[in-house]
Amino acid sequence: MKKIFAFLPVIISLVVAPVNAQSKKAVASFAKEVHDFGKIKEADGPVTYQFEFTNTGGEPLIISNVATSCGCTTPNYPKDPILPGTKRSLTVSYNPAGRPGRFEKTITVYTNGDPDVYTLKITGEVIPKEPTLEDMYPNNIEGLRMRSMQIAFNNIGPNEKATQTVEVVNSTDAPMKVDFMDVPPFITAKITPSSIPPKGKAQITLTYDAAAKNDWGFVYDRLGIVINDKKIPGRLAVTANIQEDFSKLTDEQKKNAPKIEVDNAEFDFGTIKPGEKVTHDYILKNTGKSDLIIRKATASCGCTVANVKSKVIKPGESTTLTAEFNSAGRSGTQTKTITIITNDPNNQRLILWLKGKIAEN
Numbered sequence: 001m002k003k004i005f006a007f008l009p010v011i012i013s014l015v016v017a018p019v020n021a022q023s024k025k026a027v028a029s030f031a032k033e034v035h036d037f038g039k040i041k042e043a044d045g046p047v048t049y050q051f052e053f054t055n056t057g058g059e060p061l062i063i064s065n066v067a068t069s070c071g072c073t074t075p076n077y078p079k080d081p082i083l084p085g086t087k088r089s090l091t092v093s094y095n096p097a098g099r100p101g102r103f104e105k106t107i108t109v110y111t112n113g114d115p116d117v118y119t120l121k122i123t124g125e126v127i128p129k130e131p132t133l134e135d136m137y138p139n140n141i142e143g144l145r146m147r148s149m150q151i152a153f154n155n156i157g158p159n160e161k162a163t164q165t166v167e168v169v170n171s172t173d174a175p176m177k178v179d180f181m182d183v184p185p186f187i188t189a190k191i192t193p194s195s196i197p198p199k200g201k202a203q204i205t206l207t208y209d210a211a212a213k214n215d216w217g218f219v220y221d222r223l224g225i226v227i228n229d230k231k232i233p234g235r236l237a238v239t240a241n242i243q244e245d246f247s248k249l250t251d252e253q254k255k256n257a258p259k260i261e262v263d264n265a266e267f268d269f270g271t272i273k274p275g276e277k278v279t280h281d282y283i284l285k286n287t288g289k290s291d292l293i294i295r296k297a298t299a300s301c302g303c304t305v306a307n308v309k310s311k312v313i314k315p316g317e318s319t320t321l322t323a324e325f326n327s328a329g330r331s332g333t334q335t336k337t338i339t340i341i342t343n344d345p346n347n348q349r350l351i352l353w354l355k356g357k358i359a360e361n
Helices: 002-021 251-255
Strands: 028-030 034-041 047-055 063-068 073-076 087-094 101-111 117-127 139-141 144-146 150-156 161-170 176-181 187-192 201-209 217-227 230-242 260-262 266-272 277-286 292-299 304-308 318-326 332-342 349-358
Touching (some): 063 073, 087 117, 201 230, 217 292, 266 277, 277 292, 304 332
Antiparallel strands (some): 028 047, 063 101, 073 087, 292 332, 304 318
């Protein structure tokens, strides 16, 4: 009998040990934490996988949130408490639209368990779909499709001419006659062929004459299009940046070039009443060795006017740029800019700032 009692503590410990080994907290035991979709076709749309898990803990499991590393990945998870020993699943969908090539996305699961955060992962490779006509030419004007509604000439010298050619498509099942309207005198526009066959292509060619434009900096114009005698005004934007090219200046020329400096490029007018006007003088000085020419001064808003007293500044001399801001019809914090175009090779474009606040009535 004494021998039997001697073995009782050992027997009791063997029985109790497995019970104590089980976690009192909830535990999400996932059967699989990484899923590889392999190769999927973009044209087939979203793919879905279910991550199965079991609560192997001793308390109900609550999933408080699931976050993904990309908006292309959508999770769907149980919102109710999951009892110990219960098996459930977390569904993850991946949308491959516009995402060709390899992908690897993470799904972070937040719980009340131990551990309280789990990281799942989906991987795969998206086989891109064949681009449609609408994909290649997304902009549509009465069946005339274009890659962009803007033709940008970028940098043009003040005496240069530049030409841009863009491809367009007649997406209809009938011939299409195309012409232009409201074309500025400094732009020539033509389309070849002018009558585009059904599903056929054509070339729009624009030539920009910067000397005839007679302007500086970023400039913007609009052309109208005539399709089968239907007039569609202002649909085609034409932009250019007219500026001097100083890249070929010699070291001596750079040494003797003009140099613009401003006393303070930023003016804060504080708080003003609605409808009140603010005026400020910026002092522009030429610290270079040749005449500084103010080509242009433009404000970012029609509410602000910028006037330069003298557009030619001798070396060592200064001039005044007067800015006037009209707060009529505006409220809250205001930030306006004035862009100055000069012949300073190191500072062709100088930005001045006008800031402040309009008080509430």
